[in-house]
Amino acid sequence: MAGDEKRFKSAFDSLHALAYFAPEVDQALTGIGLRPGRMPYFASRSAAMGAVGPEVVAATFYNFNPEVVARVIPRAWTLATPEQVLTARLEGVDQALTRLLGEDEIKSDHVVEAAELAREATAGCAAEGRPLYAAHAGLDWPEPPHLVLWHALTLLREHRGDGHIAALLLNGLSGVEALVTHVATGAGFTVDSAKLTRGWSDEQWDAAQQRLRDRGLLDGEGALTGEGVAVRDRVEAATETAARGPWDHLGAEKLARLEELGRELTRRVVAAGAFPKGVFAQRRS
Template sequence: MTATARRMFELLEPICLVTFFAPECGDELAALGHPNYWSGYFASRAAPLGRVPAEVVHAAFYNFAEGEAARHIPRAWETIPPEASLAARERGSAASVRRIIGDEMAASPGLRRAADLTAKAAASAPSEGRLMYAAMRTLAVPDEPVARLWHCATVLREHRGDGHIAALVGARIGGTEAHVLSAIAMGVHPPESFGRVHHLPRRRLAEVMAGLRERGVVDADGRFTDEGRVLQQGIEDLTDELAAAPYDALSPAELDELVAALDPVSARLVAAGSR
C-alpha cells in the first residue's frame, strides 16, 4: 500500500496547496481581521486543536522555528474566534479549487464521486498518535462536493503529516533539520538559502549544518553523503508506509475509481500551480 499512499499524496496535495498559494483563503482570513498571512495560517490551521497554548501548536506543527507559533498564538484568537478562521479557510480554499478547475468540472459526477471516496478514506484511519489528524476528524464534513473534497484531502494531509513527524522523530531529525534535508533533496544549494529557513539566525543555521555533518548526513559542501541519501529516502519511505492506513477502507475497484476521478482535477491544479 505504500505505492498507493505515494500516488494519493501526489493527487491530493495540489488540492490542499490552494490554501497556501491561491489568494482566496488569504483574502477571507484578512477580511476577518488577521493582519498578515502567518496570523491567518496559525489561527486557522491550529483551530481544530482548540484554544491550546503556543507550545502545543509548536509541538504539533513541528517544523517551525522556536517562537514562531508564539508570535501568533493565542493572540490570533483573542478577537477572532477559532471557528471563524476555520470557516474562512474552508470558504476560501473551496473557492480557489472551483475557480481553477472551472464550473463544469466542479459540478461533474466525477468530482462528487472523488469527494465521497476521499471522505471515506479520511474517516477510516486510527487516530492514536495522530494529533492533527484527530483534531481534524472532530470537524463537520462539508456537504458541498468541492468543499468536501478540499476538507477531506486536508484531513488526509494532516494524517500524512503526523506520520512524517513520527518518521522524523524516529530518525532524530528536528524541524529545522527536516527543512535542510528537503532543500538538499530539491537541489537547493546552499541549503541554508531555502525559503523556509533562510531567515533564521546564521548561528542557528550553522549549528544545524554542523550537527548534520557530525552525523555524516551532509558533506562539507552541504550536499548529501551516501548515508544522508539513505536517511532521507528512509524517512520518505516510512512516511508513505505510515500514510497508507486510510486507503485500506477502499476496495481495489474504489481505489482505481478514485485515482481516475482525481487525476483530471489534480492535473488542472498542478498546471495552475494551485494558484
C-alpha cells in the same frame, strides 16, 4: 500497496494545498481580523485544535522556527476565534475552488465521485498519535461535494503529515534538521527559500548543519553522506507505511479511480494558476 501514499500525494496534494495560496482564502481570513502575512496560515491550520499556544503549533507543524510561530500565536486568537477562522477558511476554499474549476465542474459527477471515494478512504485513518489529523477529524463534514472532497483531502494530508513527523522523530531529526536534510536531497527547497519560509536564521541553520556533520549525515559541503541518504530513505519508508491505512481500506480498484480523478482535477487547478511556479517542490521535509 507500496507507493500508494506518494502517488496519492502527487495526484491530490494540490487540491488541499490551494487553501494556503488562494487569495480568496487569505481575504476571508484577514476579513475576520487576522493580520496579513504568516498569521492566516498558522491560525487556519491549527484552529481545529482550538486556541492552542505557540508551543503546540510549533510541535505539530514541526519544521517552522518556534520563534516565528510565537510572533502570531496566540495573538491570532485575540483577533478571531478558532471557530471563526475555520468558517472563514472553508468559505475561502469554496470561493477558490469555484473560481479554479468553475461552477459547473464543482457540481459534476466526477467531483461527486471523487468526494465519495476520498471520504471513504478517510475511514481507514487512525487518530492515535496524530494530533492534527484528530483535530480535523472532529470537525463537521461540509455538505457540497467539492468541500467534502477538500475536507477529506485535508484529513488524509494531516494524517500523512503526523505520521511523517513520527518518522522524523524516530530517526532523530529535529524540525530544522529535517528541513536541512530535505534541502540536501535536492528534491525541494533551496537553502534560501527554506530559511525564509520556515523562519530559520543563518546561525540556526549553520548550527543544525554542524550537528548533522557531527552525526555523519552531512559532509563538509552540506551534501548528504551515505548514512544521511539512508536516514532520509528510512524516513520516507516509515512515512509511507504509516499512511497506508486509508489505501488498504479503499482497495486497489477504488484507489486507482480516485487517483485518476485527482490527477485531472489537479491539472485543472494548476492550469488555472492556483500556485506560484515551483511551489510543490517545497512542500514537505
